[in-house]
Amino acid sequence: MQSDTNGYRLHKISPLFILFENIKKLIFPIVIALFSTRGSSWELFALGFALIISLGAIVQYRFYRYWLEGDKIRVKEGIFFRNVRQVPYKKIQNLNLVQSPLHRLFGVVKVQLESASGGRPEAVINVIDMAAVKELKQKINGEEEEPQEEEIAEPKDSILSLSFGEIVRYGIITNRGIVAVAVFMGFTMQFLDDQIERLVKNYISQFTQWIDGLISSVQIENGWLYFTLLTLIGVIAALLALWLLSIVMALLKFHGFVLIKTKEKLQATLGLLTRLQATIPMGRIQSLTIHESLLHRWFKRIGITIETAGGVNNDQQGVSMKQVAPIAPNTMRTQLLKEIQDDVDWDAIEWKGLNPKGWRRVLKVMLIIGLVVGLPTLLYSIYAYPIWLVIWGLYSVYYSKAYIRSAGYTLNGEVIGFKDGVIFSKCTFVRLPKTQTIAVKESPFDRRHRMASLEVDTAGAMVGAHHINIPYINLDEALAIKNSISDKIKGTQFKW
Amino acid sequence: MSNEQEHHQDPTNNLSSTQEQAKDASLIEQLPDNKQRLHPDSIKVSRITTAIVSLIIMLVPSVAGILSETYLLLAIGAAVGLLIFTIGFIWARKSYDYTWYWLADEGLYIQRGVWWRKKTLVPFNRVQHTDVAQGPLDRKYELGKLVTHTAGTRDASVSLEGILLETAHELRSVLQEEGESDAV
Numbered sequence: 249m250q251s252d253t254n255g256y257r258l259h260k261i262s263p264l265f266i267l268f269e270n271i272k273k274l275i276f277p278i279v280i281a282l283f284s285t286r287g288s289s290w291e292l293f294a295l296g297f298a299l300i301i302s303l304g305a306i307v308q309y310r311f312y313r314y315w316l317e318g319d320k321i322r323v324k325e326g327i328f329f330r331n332v333r334q335v336p337y338k339k340i341q342n343l344n345l346v347q348s349p350l351h352r353l354f355g356v357v358k359v360q361l362e363s364a365s366g367g368r369p370e371a372v373i374n375v376i377d378m379a380a381v382k383e384l385k386q387k388i389n390g391e392e393e394e395p396q397e398e399e400i401a402e403p404k405d406s407i408l409s410l411s412f413g414e415i416v417r418y419g420i421i422t423n424r425g426i427v428a429v430a431v432f433m434g435f436t437m438q439f440l441d442d443q444i445e446r447l448v449k450n451y452i453s454q455f456t457q458w459i460d461g462l463i464s465s466v467q468i469e470n471g472w473l474y475f476t477l478l479t480l481i482g483v484i485a486a487l488l489a490l491w492l493l494s495i496v497m498a499l500l501k502f503h504g505f506v507l508i509k510t511k512e513k514l515q516a517t518l519g520l521l522t523r524l525q526a527t528i529p530m531g532r533i534q535s536l537t538i539h540e541s542l543l544h545r546w547f548k549r550i551g552i553t554i555e556t557a558g559g560v561n562n563d564q565q566g567v568s569m570k571q572v573a574p575i576a577p578n579t580m581r582t583q584l585l586k587e588i589q590d591d592v593d594w595d596a597i598e599w600k601g602l603n604p605k606g607w608r609r610v611l612k613v614m615l616i617i618g619l620v621v622g623l624p625t626l627l628y629s630i631y632a633y634p635i636w637l638v639i640w641g642l643y644s645v646y647y648s649k650a651y652i653r654s655a656g657y658t659l660n661g662e663v664i665g666f667k668d669g670v671i672f673s674k675c676t677f678v679r680l681p682k683t684q685t686i687a688v689k690e691s692p693f694d695r696r697h698r699m700a701s702l703e704v705d706t707a708g709a710m711v712g713a714h715h716i717n718i719p720y721i722n723l724d725e726a727l728a729i730k731n732s733i734s735d736k737i738k739g740t741q742f743k744w
Numbered sequence: 745m746s747n748e749q750e751h752h753q754d755p756t757n758n759l760s761s762t763q764e765q766a767k768d769a770s771l772i773e774q775l776p777d778n779k780q781r782l783h784p785d786s787i788k789v790s791r792i793t794t795a796i797v798s799l800i801i802m803l804v805p806s807v808a809g810i811l812s813e814t815y816l817l818l819a820i821g822a823a824v825g826l827l828i829f830t831i832g833f834i835w836a837r838k839s840y841d842y843t844w845y846w847l848a849d850e851g852l853y854i855q856r857g858v859w860w861r862k863k864t865l866v867p868f869n870r871v872q873h874t875d876v877a878q879g880p881l882d883r884k885y886e887l888g889k890l891v892t893h894t895a896g897t898r899d900a901s902v903s904l905e906g907i908l909l910e911t912a913h914e915l916r917s918v919l920q921e922e923g924e925s926d927a928v
């Protein structure tokens with residue numbers, strides 16, 4: 249199966265998996281083609297498609313080869329357009345293994361290599377057996393590798409392992425079900441709008457009738473009380489269903505989550521049906537964010553995500569391993585941080601507050617938002633608008649005070665951190681050598697109060713994600729922070 | 745050379761009085777002595793660009809107005825185009841007045857923004873690569889654009905438009921040299 253000159257081949261079963269991947273990619277064109285040719289000889293078309301893509305898969309498999317050379321991996325693929333790619337081992341950021349139930353059946357695994365180039369994975373090896381994976385890992389991690397069981401990481405020497413209960417909590421806290429439902433709704437609305445709409449309306453009316461029956465058996469007369477009760481029950485039922493969905497999704501993704509540390513790398517194993525193993529070199533972590541939403545606080549939990557350089561930014565493009573600790577007890581916070589980033593002195597973190605006067609500026613922004621957002625209430629009643637403004641005003645005062653009170657930054661010789669947020673509190677740390685550009689920003693409003701904000705850019709940051717962007721600090725303070733970061737990185741080359 | 749041109753080239757004359765400078769006491773009062781302005785011709789380039797854009801904006805309602813003989817449409821189109829041009833004309837000068845760049849030990853600084861001001865530091869040893877680009881209008885005035893790329897995301901490329909092509913090349917070689925000498 250392998251020799252040094254001919255390189256390594258994929259596992260013999262891999263045409264099957266390549267076929268699946270191709271079908272996944274082509275499913276929409278196929279479905280559309282089938283629908284458009286329906287009535288004529290669509291069976292023939294389907295057969296033709298199947299034939300072509302299966303043949304394609306086999307040919308793809310025959311033409312795929314990789315070589316493990318002294319300091320780099322060379323991958324050759326392609327039938328008509330040959331593509332040879334060389335990735336130095338040193339440049340490989342992450343090595344991820346994916347194993348679905350079908351993979352397990354054949355004892356094979358899909359390997360995904362990521363470098364810092366961002367976007368797509370640098371090389372995908374689909375599929376090889378465990379022995380080949382071991383060889384690959386040894387090459388990438390340097391020659392010496394202590395013999396250890398790859399598949400089953402021992403929970404006892406792990407940094408973090410999640411029990412069933414923890415994963416259920418994760419499901420409840422993050423409530424990813426909402427996203428799934430939204431996507432599903434959007435999707436179905438696009439395609440089968442009429443029928444689905446009737447179906448959904450039917451279900452809703454059936455559900456209301458059922459509750460109607462329940463309530464009228466308790467004998468409450470029609471009226472606004474009845475309607476509020478109806479909505480209340482509906483909302484609670486929807487929430488429960490969403491939570492259930494979220495928990496199921498969380499279990500599918502994180503079942504058996506184990507995070508272990510081997511030398512300079514973190515290795516996470518997770519997944520119920522499709523097992524996933526991801527390794528992250530700790531030195532390559534660009535930034536680290538602690539999530540502590542209201543629900544997190546109720547359960548006394550935190551979540552930790554990381555950003556690595558480039559890498560794969562979303563799930564569609566491959567496996568992303570951002571959730572280094574999806575959920576953990578708050579008491580483990582410092583311990584986890586020490587494990588994940590052992591070159592930072594986490595006990596020496598001291599928080600400095602923002603400018604206390606900043607809360608008035610937050611309040612002004614909130615009030616303007618309230619004035620605009622509340623306008624539609626005028627359509628309902630002329631009294632609704634002032635009532636809305638009073639409620640919103642009270643909330644705004646609370647929110648702006650709480651925001652300024654809870655937000656803050658920290659800066660020492662090693663790391664800069666920024667935390668903010670009232671309901672969804674987040675806290676991000678960047679080790680100073682990972683800084684790219686530094687910007688001091690000053691809006692006209694900042695200028696009136698001699699304030700400014702400071703933003704630090706890092707590699708691999710997701711757009712819109714929480715990052716170091718410290719608002720409402722004194723201008724001198726912002727400039728001082730900028731100076732101390734730039735002093736720190738002056739003589740150091742950026743190492744991914 | 746016209747009078748205006750000379751006026752532009754005098755960097756001290758830009759924040760016309762010391763009073764105005766005091767009122768604007770802020771980020772830009774702390775600029776170092778070796779700060780540089782963009783090339784004054786960049787104002788012209790930016791004004792010509794605005795003129796072209798506003799002409800194009802005027803074109804559609806004008807043609808439609810003439811064809812359908814609704815002269816109100818024509819008037820509105822002309823007014824909008826003129827307004828855009830006037831704002832662009834003034835703004836070109838304003839943004840020139842508030843843009844500086846300079847080199848320091850730690851890297852290249854770019855200060856810009858009239859109302860929302862931003863001082864960006866691109867450290868030498870964080871520059872991945874640099875581009876020098878030149879558009880057709882730039883070519884006429886021998887101007888160019890320097891784009892520095894870092895490994896970052898939000899500020900992954902920081903560009904400096906409206907400097908002489910020659911200056912862009914010089915800056916680029918400084919960035920390259922400094923970046924290499926910093927390599928440890």
